Amino acid sequence: MFSIGALAKRTGTKVQTIRYYEQIGLMPEAGRTAGGQRRYAASDLDRLSFIRHARQLGFGLEAIRELLDLADRPGQSCSDADSIARRQLKQVAERIARLQALQTELERMISECAGGLVADCRVLEVLRDHSECLTNHEEIGG
Amino acid sequence: MFSIGALAKRTGTKVQTIRYYEQIGLMPEAGRTAGGQRRYAASDLDRLSFIRHARQLGFGLEAIRELLDLADRPGQSCSDADSIARRQLKQVAERIARLQALQTELERMISECAGGLVADCRVLEVLRDHSECLTNHEEIGG
DNA sequence: CACAAATCTACATATACTGTAGCTTTAACA
DNA sequence: TGTTAAAGCTACAGTATATGTAGATTTGTG
Numbered sequence: 001m002f003s004i005g006a007l008a009k010r011t012g013t014k015v016q017t018i019r020y021y022e023q024i025g026l027m028p029e030a031g032r033t034a035g036g037q038r039r040y041a042a043s044d045l046d047r048l049s050f051i052r053h054a055r056q057l058g059f060g061l062e063a064i065r066e067l068l069d070l071a072d073r074p075g076q077s078c079s080d081a082d083s084i085a086r087r088q089l090k091q092v093a094e095r096i097a098r099l100q101a102l103q104t105e106l107e108r109m110i111s112e113c114a115g116g117l118v119a120d121c122r123v124l125e126v127l128r129d130h131s132e133c134l135t136n137h138e139e140i141g142g
Numbered sequence: 143m144f145s146i147g148a149l150a151k152r153t154g155t156k157v158q159t160i161r162y163y164e165q166i167g168l169m170p171e172a173g174r175t176a177g178g179q180r181r182y183a184a185s186d187l188d189r190l191s192f193i194r195h196a197r198q199l200g201f202g203l204e205a206i207r208e209l210l211d212l213a214d215r216p217g218q219s220c221s222d223a224d225s226i227a228r229r230q231l232k233q234v235a236e237r238i239a240r241l242q243a244l245q246t247e248l249e250r251m252i253s254e255c256a257g258g259l260v261a262d263c264r265v266l267e268v269l270r271d272h273s274e275c276l277t278n279h280e281e282i283g284g
Numbered sequence: 285c286a287c288a289a290a291t292c293t294a295c296a297t298a299t300a301c302t303g304t305a306g307c308t309t310t311a312a313c314a
Numbered sequence: 315t316g317t318t319a320a321a322g323c324t325a326c327a328g329t330a331t332a333t334g335t336a337g338a339t340t341t342g343t344g
Contacts, residue, residue, distance in 0.1 A: 003291080016333060016334080017333080024331095035339075036291085036292065037291055078258055078263030081263055092245050099238045103231065103238065110224060113223065147322075157322080161323095177308075179310075
């Protein structure tokens with residue numbers, strides 16, 4: 001049994017974030033001491049680790065909720081989990097592509113901005129001038 | 143002169159988002175028709191294009207505000223704009239690295255999840271099991 | 285037992301939008 | 315010119331994912 005602070009440290013999560021996860025039902029309601037402080041067991045550490053890893057992998061909280069629900073009912077097919085992962089992979093690949101285009105553009109912007117005046121500064125022009133645009137015009141994924 | 147809907151279409155922005163930008167002072171207050179509808183000029187299209195490009199490039203609204211302020215005062219040194227761009231480039235490179243680690247892990251997860259049962263499903267195990275973790279444990283950038 | 289550190293609740297704030305309700309304006313067509 | 319559907323208006327609430335703060339209480343340690 002350990003405190004919320006210990007759990008926070010072990011998982012690299014803010015204390016408030018753990019309480020937030022409890023509030024939205026992603027973490028179960030923790031047991032309490034006589035004085036009302038939360039105490040956690042190893043299973044809570046596992047669950048929170050799962051959540052944090054999934055967050056780092058770009059899963060949204062709803063996708064994580066789905067995965068946890070699946071994990072809570074073992075013995076069922078994992079095709080659902082697989083399809084969630086595939087969905088995420090697709091998004092991740094798209095984000096990488098977009099960021100790489102972005103990286104190129106920023107590098108070009110910086111290399112062309114050689115300490116001149118704003119009026120001549122490519123940093124602003126590249127973003128202002130449509131014809132020089134290298135990125136597509138889709139929304140950034142929510 | 144064109145309507146907010148036309149501006150939205152040309153820039154790939156939601157109408158509400160344009161109004162939101164006006165509200166937070168990122169876009170100037172638009173001129174109005176006698177009936178109170180907003181009407182935009184080419185300069186507004188330029189400005190919004192600038193904002194949307196910058197957003198796609200990963201700039202936060204405050205960074206964009208800084209850049210626009212610089213652009214509104216031409217003739218000054220662009221070293222500030224340059225440093226903003228460099229800051230962004232650093233973040234972008236980090237995001238790409240993190241996403242690539244993430245991509246590898248998702249691919250592994252999917253390849254190892256061959257339609258089995260959840261109890262055996264690596265999708266869940268990889269996320270649950272700390273020892274198999276390939277990613278670092280930093281926060282996802284805010 | 286004293287006391288600092290950690291925790292508690294409740295609420296506010298942040299970022300960047302998105303959605304809805306209910307009413308008004310515009311523009312196109314007959 | 316009259317009608318009417320589409321688009322626009324304001325105001326407010328909601329979303330996702332947390333983070334920050336205030337002020338009171340609990341815990342663990344010397």
